[in-house]
Every structure is written in structure tokens, then in C-alpha cells.
Amino acid sequence: MRLSKYNYKHRLSDDVLLIMNTLTGAVDLVEPKVARVLFNRSSDTSALNDLDPETRTLLKSRGYLTDMSEEQYVRESLETYYRSHPALQFTICPTYKCNLACPYCFQSDIHQDSPTLDLAQINEIFQAMDQMVHLKPEAAVQFELFGGEPFLARNQSQVEYILQQAIERSWPILSITNGTELGAYFPFLQKHSAHFRHMQITLDGPKEIHDQLRKYRNNSGSYDLICSNITFLLEHHIPVTVRINTGRENVRHLPEMFAGFERLQWTSSPDFSCQIAPINDNFNTGKVAGFQPESDLLKQLHLLFPDWEATRRRYKVSLGYFMEKKLRILRKAMFDTDDDHYYFDLSGCSASKRHNLVFGADGRLYPCVETVGFPDYSIGSYLQGLHLDEEKWQRWHRDIVVNDKCRHCNLAPLCGGGCVLKGSRDGELRDFESNCSDTRQYLKTYLDLHRDRLLESYCQ
Amino acid sequence: MKSLTKNKDLWTNLSAKDLEEITVPMACCQKASIQINNPTKKAI
Ligand code: SF4
Ligand code: SF4
Numbered sequence: 001m002r003l004s005k006y007n008y009k010h011r012l013s014d015d016v017l018l019i020m021n022t023l024t025g026a027v028d029l030v031e032p033k034v035a036r037v038l039f040n041r042s043s044d045t046s047a048l049n050d051l052d053p054e055t056r057t058l059l060k061s062r063g064y065l066t067d068m069s070e071e072q073y074v075r076e077s078l079e080t081y082y083r084s085h086p087a088l089q090f091t092i093c094p095t096y097k098c099n100l101a102c103p104y105c106f107q108s109d110i111h112q113d114s115p116t117l118d119l120a121q122i123n124e125i126f127q128a129m130d131q132m133v134h135l136k137p138e139a140a141v142q143f144e145l146f147g148g149e150p151f152l153a154r155n156q157s158q159v160e161y162i163l164q165q166a167i168e169r170s171w172p173i174l175s176i177t178n179g180t181e182l183g184a185y186f187p188f189l190q191k192h193s194a195h196f197r198h199m200q201i202t203l204d205g206p207k208e209i210h211d212q213l214r215k216y217r218n219n220s221g222s223y224d225l226i227c228s229n230i231t232f233l234l235e236h237h238i239p240v241t242v243r244i245n246t247g248r249e250n251v252r253h254l255p256e257m258f259a260g261f262e263r264l265q266w267t268s269s270p271d272f273s274c275q276i277a278p279i280n281d282n283f284n285t286g287k288v289a290g291f292q293p294e295s296d297l298l299k300q301l302h303l304l305f306p307d308w309e310a311t312r313r314r315y316k317v318s319l320g321y322f323m324e325k326k327l328r329i330l331r332k333a334m335f336d337t338d339d340d341h342y343y344f345d346l347s348g349c350s351a352s353k354r355h356n357l358v359f360g361a362d363g364r365l366y367p368c369v370e371t372v373g374f375p376d377y378s379i380g381s382y383l384q385g386l387h388l389d390e391e392k393w394q395r396w397h398r399d400i401v402v403n404d405k406c407r408h409c410n411l412a413p414l415c416g417g418g419c420v421l422k423g424s425r426d427g428e429l430r431d432f433e434s435n436c437s438d439t440r441q442y443l444k445t446y447l448d449l450h451r452d453r454l455l456e457s458y459c460q
Numbered sequence: 461m462k463s464l465t466k467n468k469d470l471w472t473n474l475s476a477k478d479l480e481e482i483t484v485p486m487a488c489c490q491k492a493s494i495q496i497n498n499p500t501k502k503a504i
Contacts, residue, residue, distance in 0.1 A: 023471070023472065024470045024471055024472045025465055025469065025470050025471045025472075026463070026465055026470055027463070027464040027465045028461055028462060028463050028464060029461070029462040029464065030461045030462075031461075034461060055461060058461060058463075059461075061467055062463065062467070062470070063470065063472055073472070077479060080476060080479045080480060081479065081482075083480075084479070084480035084481075085484075321485065321488060324485075325485075329465070332465060332469070333464035333465045334464065342469070343482060343483070343484045343485070344471040344474060344479070344482060344484075345482070345484040345485075347484075349488040350488050351488060368488070369488070370488075419488070457462070457464070458462055
């Protein structure tokens, strides 16, 4: 019997520690004696004899002590997952142009001179997609529009042509849009609403704040227009996630924003949800205005909303993908959250699974939406036939088995290996080191915030 | 020792078949996470 390599501990008081096994999903409160045995630095297991047989059996049933080859289990689970979840996620950027000029936008340098796809190019894209589907007929296909801003009024004929092509292939449609010029598309959206799986639209604060951040080039704001467009989508049963990009400055406005969503009656729509996502610095520039580590955001949220779980339910809020993923075991343990939030998934982000293919407005193929327009990251081209650099694409296949650092990390099953882009030093991805963000501090902060609750449950 | 998650919910107790059928959110830092991997598959 060995100690699991996925054991994690957090001290709650002198007498109580929380232990978690990130591979099995076990969470337990124990006295220091038990933790000492589990976390002694040597791999010597003779200390186990200090525990009574009942505790030893329990620790084994929870996975803290194990006989299985954990590496093999992880590898096999990932293989099963990849094999049984064949997918193709196609994204088209009709242009990189955008009608807004948000200060934190990672695409700010590529907006102005961007080309816009014409019908012949769009046909080439769909030929390339059909070719890929032909090679992977069992894949679930999903179609997405991204940009720049995909729903610019001036690109209506091309964009509706693109959407029509996706609809003819019965591909569910998703889009990330700033929502400002959707009005031009209302008749189309109304007619084809059933094909739209999801629209993600960003609001960055109540009106005054949002209008300072998400503004037109002449400095006027976009809030009122976006809100009325969201209301239209919800009335036509097109699911909308309002994304709130948070930085140090705007988190404090969340209560006012949520109240506004309720006033607009969005929160009573089954098609509404809202996501809080800290603005990120995936290119590791150190220069993103207002950047805030995830742990700081967590602290601020709990300060603003002492009953954060109730707030989540009331306003249908969730956190950004990685933030949710890392808390899924602890939330299940503390709040017995519903099954949707407690999923077994050892894999990484969508770009790491090599089923993401982004068709840029510049004729190039990209592995991840954040890299579009940056030719160094391109993995091929689609004009005059599909040219996919398989070897370069393969380098994006990053998971907790492939990444050296993650193979030795006790948090790996929770984390999945982080953002591939963040871990890469250049577009070639030859020099890669997993980027942990502030995962450890984030978990510690979450547990510190819930210390009293956990200690109370220990005493009950 | 007090257990906060039940043994029946432990992931390592999932069968190979369960693993094949799970749906997980597919997303990244840019996108809201949506259960989209395969509409015919279920969450566990
Ligand atoms: S990215 Fe960092 S925290 Fe995440 S699994 Fe890898 S080593 Fe662990
Ligand atoms: S590599 Fe990073 S930015 Fe790209 S899809 Fe993955 S998490 Fe998102």
C-alpha cells in the first residue's frame, strides 16, 4: 500500500485539517495525527501502523492510500475520454475588425487593418470543414463565430451566409459577440433561433462603468443597446450568457449589475446565465490593465456576497471555466452541488484536445481563439485547399500526462494542466512549461474563506 | 475523521462505461463553459 500522489492538505486549526484526494474526489476532515502520516516526506509507510485499522481502511477506501498504479489509471482514463468524446469545434472569424475599443482587448493591435472574408473564401472554409468531418465522421461538430466582432452590421451578407451554411449542416451555433449590432440580424435570428445554442455577450459593469470600458472609438458607450439586444434574444429563447470581465476596478459594481439583471427580468428566463471571468494575461505581457489574480477575485466576491452560493443561484452566476473546474470537488463537499458541477474530467482546455480549429480572417488556421491574427501561432491555411501542419498542431495536445510538471503535481486531476497558450514561450510551442496561474493560492483562499463553516461541520 | 464526500460519489468508483458517457463542459478562458461535448451523452 502506498500514499497517493494526489493527496492535498489544508490546515483549518491546530486540531483539524482538511484533506482532499484530487483523483478520487474525496474530501475529509482529520486530526493532525492522520495528516502527519499521509504527508510525511519519505515514502516510508511504516508510520501507517500508528493509525488504528479502521482509519487505515477508511483512508484506503477514499484513495489516500492506494494499491493501484495511479499513472496508469490517469493515462487510461484520458484515453477513454478522448476515444469516446470525438469532437470537432470549428470557429470562423469573419473579420478581426471591431466597432468597440475596449482597453484590455488582447486583439487591439489587429483590429484596424483586418481583412473581411468574402463568399469565395467562406466556401473554401466550408469545403475544408467538410473534409475534416469526412475524416472524422463520428465527431460531434460544433460551430462558433468569433472575431473581432462577428456580428457587424456591415458584414451582414457574409455572416448570414456563414450561418446558413452551418444551419444546412445541422451544426449547433455558438457565438462570442459584443452584442452591439445584433439588431441588423434580428430577422435572421428570429427565423433560425432553434439553431443557436448559445450567445456570449459581455457587460463590464452597470451603465456608467460599462460605458467607460466598452466604448466606441468616439468614446460613447454601448450599454443600453446591448441590454435591449440581450432582451430580444431571451424573448426568442436564444440562450445568452452575459460575461462580466472583471478587473481590480469593476468587481465592486457586481451587486448593482445583478440587481439590474433582475430588474430587466433576465434572471427569470431559463435561457439566461451569467459568468464572471477575470481578464487574463495569456500572452504573459504583465501589462494588462486591472489584471487581478483569481484568488483576489474570490476574496472580493465573498466580501461583497457573504452567501456566495445563494448569489450564484439567484442570479444564475458561475465563475470562469478554470475557476469553476478547480473548485468542483470542494463545492461538492461543502454544498453538495448538483451533478453538473461535479464532473470527472482529467483533460485540459478545448485547445489542448486538438479538436479546436479556428479559421482566421487572414486565411490561416489557428488552434485556439486567443491566437487568431498572430501568424506565429498559425497551424496551417485554408485558401487554395486545406493545409494543416499536423506536427505543429500536435504540440498543442497538452494534458497532465504529457506535461512534465503536471505529472508530479498533486492538483493535476483538478486543474487539467492550465492554459496551453500561457505555458508556451512562443508560437512554436517547442519550449513549454505548464503555467499554474495561482492555483495553489486560489484553493487556499477558498478554504480560508470557508474555515468557520468547515470547522463547524467537523464538530457536528 | 469526518468524510465530506460520500464513497458512492468518488470518481474512481465510476465504471469504464460511465467514463465513456460523461459530458463535460468544453470551454476555455474566453468562453462560458457549456455542456456541449456530445448532446446525447449525460453528465454524471
Ligand atoms: S498547470 Fe500547474 S497546477 Fe495545473 S496540473 Fe500542471 S503543475 Fe499542477
Ligand atoms: S490555450 Fe488558453 S486561451 Fe487557448 S483555448 Fe486553451 S485555455 Fe483558452
